[in-house]
Structure formats: C-alpha cells, structure tokens
Amino acid sequence: MSASETANSPAPAAYAYPFPYRISGVGAQIGEVISVEEWARLAHIPHRKRAGKEISGTDIERILGVTSKSWDRERFASLDTVADVARAALRSALTEPEDIDAVFVATCTPYEIMLDQDAFNLLRRLRIPDSVPPFQLGAGCGGLSRVAAHLARTGARRALVISYNAASPIGIDENGIISQYSGADGEHPFAHTLWCSGALFSDAATALVFERDDSFEAGLGFYSRDSLDFGGEPGFSDPLIHYPGGGAAHPPGFPGSAELSAFGLNGPELARYYSRGMMMNQETMDAHRPGFVDEVRRIYTHQAGPALVEDYHQLAGLDTLKAPAHARELGNLVTSATPVLFYTDVINGLVGAGDSVCFSVIGAGPERGAFLVRVAIPGEVTVTTPLPPVPAAAAAKTATPTEPTRATA
Known part of the structure; x- marks a missing residue:
C-alpha cells in the first residue's frame, strides 16, 4: 500500500473506549531458538517444483523472511510453563x-x-478464587485487542491476562520429527502451503497484570472485527487463518478431518489486511489522541512476518527505537508477540515506571485494535532464559541483565 493510498483512505472509525489501566506485572517465556535451516531438516517438506528435493532453510528465509524461531517441544509440552509465567x-x-x-x-x-x-486448569493451579469465572478466548494474532476491549467493559480492578502459542507440540511427533505441515496434497484448502505456518509460528507464553488506574486519563483503546466494513470497503468474510478440522463440521476420526486439522495461511488476504489494517489502527489512535506516537515510549506492533512488519514500520515512519521487532529472529508468536516485546523492554530497562506504551495488533477473525496503557511494575521481573533478542538499534542502550529487574512504581 502506497502513502497516497493511505492519505486517501476513509476517516477512521469514530468509536473508542476509555482504558484506565496500568500494567503492573509481566512474565514471559520463549523456547530455544533454532535456525530455519535446522527446522527445515526436521520438517522434510517436499519441494513442489523440484522432484525428489526438499525445501531448505534458505528457501524458507527467502519466502518468509525468518532466519530462526522459538521452537521447544519439551518446554511447551504442557501447561506447566504457562502456569509458571x-x-x-x-x-x-x-x-x-x-x-x-x-x-x-x-x-x-x-x-x-x-x-x-x-x-479452568490454570485458575486451579494458580489458586484464583472460585468466584472468578474463566474467560478463554480462542484467539489468534489480534487476540490482545479483544482482551482489552472485554477488560474495559468489565470494569475489573485487577486482571490477569495469559496468552500462549504452543506451535512445536502440535507439529512434532514423539521422535522429534516435524510432520503435520509437510503434506503437499490433501483435503485442506491450503494444503500446498501448510508448511508456511509451521515455519512461521513459534512457541511463547506470556502473562500481564492490568490494574485499574482512574488517574490515567490518557488511557484509551478501540476494537474492530472488520466483518461488515473495512475502511469503507466491503468487510472481510475470510478468516485469514484456516483450521477447519476437529469440530462438529469435520469431527475427529472422520475421513479428511486429520488433513483439515492444521493452520493454513491465506497469504494474499492476510497481507492486504495487515498492511492497511495496521495503518488504520495508527490513524484511529491518532484521531482520538493526536500526537500519541511521540508521547508513548514504545509502540508494540503485531509481528505477523518480517517483511509485513518492516514495510508497515517504514510506511508509518516508525523506527526500532519506537517500534521494536523480533519476527525475523523468533517468527510469529501469535497473541504473545507484543507482550514478549514489552517484557524484553522491561528487563532491559527500555521501559519503566511512568512510561506509557501502545499495543497495536491485527489477526485472524479478522480482528484488530490498539490500546494505550501506563506502566507501573512494583516488584521484580523474573529474567528467563533464553532471553528474547533486543533490536539492534536499541542494543547499544541496554545491558543484558543477570539479576531480576525491578521496575518500580
């Protein structure tokens, strides 16, 4: 999308909601980071244009832009890591x-x-009181915007938001071989490109604590499904990510269900939605809070894929000192992508007490949204290993911590 197309786009939606919250707690965990070359050796993806050959890590890097990914079946084999986070x-x-x-x-x-x-399992493990009802969202990359919209409507005093993406347990068999995404034929509407989701999506678990802060008058957010209208154009009927197997329409054990039980990317529609939708997110926030880009310490954008993120950041005039990125090094962490960016900044001292930040995300559904929030973390933030990468432009300003970081309120 060109700058002229953006300039001529319809005015952003008028709706926004107050978001009087601060982030008072954070935890995160990624997996061991492996190269896409190593991932390709495990996956054995048949090359459609070269008989008898397999897709290599070089092919994956050329097509998807990722050089490595968080991939750790042992660490993400159960809810244990999620509960610890x-x-x-x-x-x-x-x-x-x-x-x-x-x-x-x-x-x-x-x-x-x-x-x-x-x-239910997580609330039991965490000993959350029985009077608190669980609210589980089957959400993809834009899920954090849906959480924020729901949270604002609940008026909760103190909320725990847990997100995780367990890509490796889905794709690896008991012998450590990646098998689910390798088929070039099958019932799935995106059977030929199922390997793309395996190569792109990665492991992560994150948790944020939001506390109500009525003194934060600048806090606001917005949310859109874009099913009926997309900036004046017809809304999206395509979910962007297709996983049709496993439910009542295609029950487990019935013919074709196994082939349909995998994530397929509708690449062209996803790219169109991300490129314009992320710009609409920024325009909408700016319409309600003019100059917010300069006021917030950081803007955390969804890491759909390296090329999409980098193109959007260039179009929006955002450098890595304002909008960090890790899609090239970690792949797509889905709902956990932006919380991992935030966590990385906190433990490296790039964001601290009194700062305000913006989360802007987009994903399958389709859905998108953004919100502004204040940071005030009174206790020590646990430093996990491996550590997420720090963007090169910011690395000179940080020192890798060896002790827990305190971000005082």
Missing part, C-alpha cells in the same frame, strides 16, 4: 491470587480443546 507476572505485580477479579486466557493452541479446560 503467570505466577511470575503475579509476583512482579506484588499481587496475590485472591486479589485477581478477572482472568483472560487467549490462545489458538489449547492443550485441551473442549470446555475451556485450559483456563
């Missing part, structure tokens, strides 16, 4: 489980699919 976020917020009055769990890779058992 949530506990770390509560500790950094100096908050006890009984102080939480709302919990949101956002994931598109639940460990147990039916009856929101992941959320």
